[in-house]
Amino acid sequence: MKKIYISLLILLPLNGAFSQSTLMIGNTEVTIDTVYTGLDVPWEIQYGPDGNLWFTERKGLVSKLDPVTKTRTIVLDIVDDVYQEYEAGLLGMALHPDFENTPEVFIVYTYGTSPNVLEKLVKYTYNGTALVNPVIVLDNITAYTTHNGSRLLFLPDNTLLMSTGDAQDQPAAQDLSSLNGKILRLNMDGSIPADNPSPTSYVYTFGHRNIQGLNHGPNDRIYISEHGPTTDDEFQLLLPDRNYGWPDVEGYCDLPAEQSFCGQNNVEEPLMAWTPTIAPSDLIYYDNDAFPELDDKILMTVLKDKKVRAITLNVPGNHVMDEEDYFTDMFGRLRDIAMGPQKELYLATNGAEWMNIDPNTHSIIRITPPTDASLGELDNTGFQMYPNPAKNLLTIEVKAVDLGSDCIIRDLQGKEIQQQKITSPKFMLDLTKLEKGVYLVEMNGVVQSLIVN
Ligand SMILES: [Ca+2]
The missing domain is CATH 2.120.10.30 (TolB, C-terminal domain)
Known part of the structure; x- marks a missing residue:
């Protein structure tokens, strides 16, 4: 099964809650979304x-x-x-x-x-x-x-x-x-x-x-x-x-x-x-x-x-x-x-x-296993971040178009936790102040979920 780094091509949801992302479970990439909160x-x-x-x-x-x-x-x-x-x-x-x-x-x-x-x-x-x-x-x-x-x-x-x-x-x-x-x-x-x-x-x-x-x-x-x-x-x-x-x-x-x-x-x-x-x-x-x-x-x-x-x-x-x-x-x-x-x-x-x-x-959270069709449709658009889950440090690689914009980490309710200006195509984020859990990393309108453990 092919591994895809980025997976989350969504805008922040209306109510600010966790919307949709993907996650590797072993070798399986699953989609996770909130059905209701x-x-x-x-x-x-x-x-x-x-x-x-x-x-x-x-x-x-x-x-x-x-x-x-x-x-x-x-x-x-x-x-x-x-x-x-x-x-x-x-x-x-x-x-x-x-x-x-x-x-x-x-x-x-x-x-x-x-x-x-x-x-x-x-x-x-x-x-x-x-x-x-x-x-x-x-x-x-x-x-x-x-x-x-x-x-x-x-x-x-x-x-x-x-x-x-x-x-x-x-x-x-x-x-x-x-x-x-x-x-x-x-x-x-x-x-x-x-x-x-x-x-x-x-x-x-x-x-x-x-x-x-x-x-x-x-x-x-x-x-x-x-x-x-x-x-x-x-x-x-x-x-x-x-x-x-x-x-x-x-x-x-x-x-x-x-x-x-x-x-x-x-x-x-x-x-x-x-x-x-x-x-x-x-x-x-x-x-x-x-x-x-x-x-x-x-x-x-x-x-x-x-x-x-x-x-x-x-x-x-x-x-x-x-x-x-x-x-x-x-x-x-x-x-x-x-x-x-x-x-x-x-x-x-x-x-x-x-x-x-x-x-x-x-909430009610949905976890959807992949189908061949959905895997084929995924695109490598946006930024890459790794490792995910991460413990203390997160590496992020961005495209030229993202330089000068802000990298924002939010909690699942959409509340801003951390923010910094993107000045380099590859940079690291210090996660040591974050509690364990799921966060949203937002850059230039693209959001990915991040697990901190
Ligand atoms: Ca006993």
Whole structure:
């Protein structure tokens, strides 16, 4: 694959936010652009069969976003009904598996008033412009300001999995009569599937703390990610009727008390446990050779460590062979990931901090792998800069026409960080005062993105 230095032939976008650039990922040049920004904690994103990107915002909005025109339409506003504080709010969403014929959307949100916060799963119908006719599928689940799970996933048999958190009541995770600290399996009408581990219980798996990732992997397997306490975030293979250990086991069954508990309680150990914690969130299985670095890997968004972790599994899918990190510190905290029909990736970014300080850093970012056609169209216009990513020093080579103009470095909001007059066709920039992250380098109307690490 041919390597092209310059790639960014764009003007600054209207709102000053990160617009479009390209980036080498290994040997693959991908295009990166912001599909939408200025959001308030986009939590769940899913590419719909209608060609729109559907997403929730935690304060209580469901939107669909046309990824071509970048037009956002709010289809549900339940801000007044949602209890939103800290991690609670409108969280998970799943479109009906046959959405084109049955346009139903399932969402999970917290409601009530503190300290009596509850969580419910509600089904809406999309009438072409809005979500209407709410039907409660399951409610009165204990919730809290933190640890509310809420990922949804349809299985091939049209039953629905829903993760619930322990809602800070740790023993509930081992209590099979509680709906907390579980993955529940339901029929779409809220009834209990006859082939659940117990035909009288929603409980599918138990011993969970706070599952934030839930999705299909290769070979009909299902994988989850889960937040540990101060240690032991986990990546797990989901098997029905298994105990995942919390709060008696953290991470692997490695301490003496854990080994004893695991031996007696049918505990499924994680495939990976991460200490220090990274705060894993949702995941997808990527299966396309357009992006060979990511092909055949589980891609898991990571909040605290602000990256995508690519996990390589063995063929049976029960052992992690390798882990690699991508997009580290580029977009802030990463909450969710989705894939579109061109095998492009969408990331929901959640700012720089746990608290939602600056909603303008909450965005949906697109990463598009190359096609032969798009590679052929790229042109070597403008200036060259290298290395990229850069650490302390950046070398820039410009064309004669650029001499005398200004070289400006901006942040992704378009704010000017650094500026200098171009007096030489080749010069160096000192980057030691810049924080790690993505910047825009602008010269004579041409803008390129720069990663500082
Ligand atoms: Ca352990």
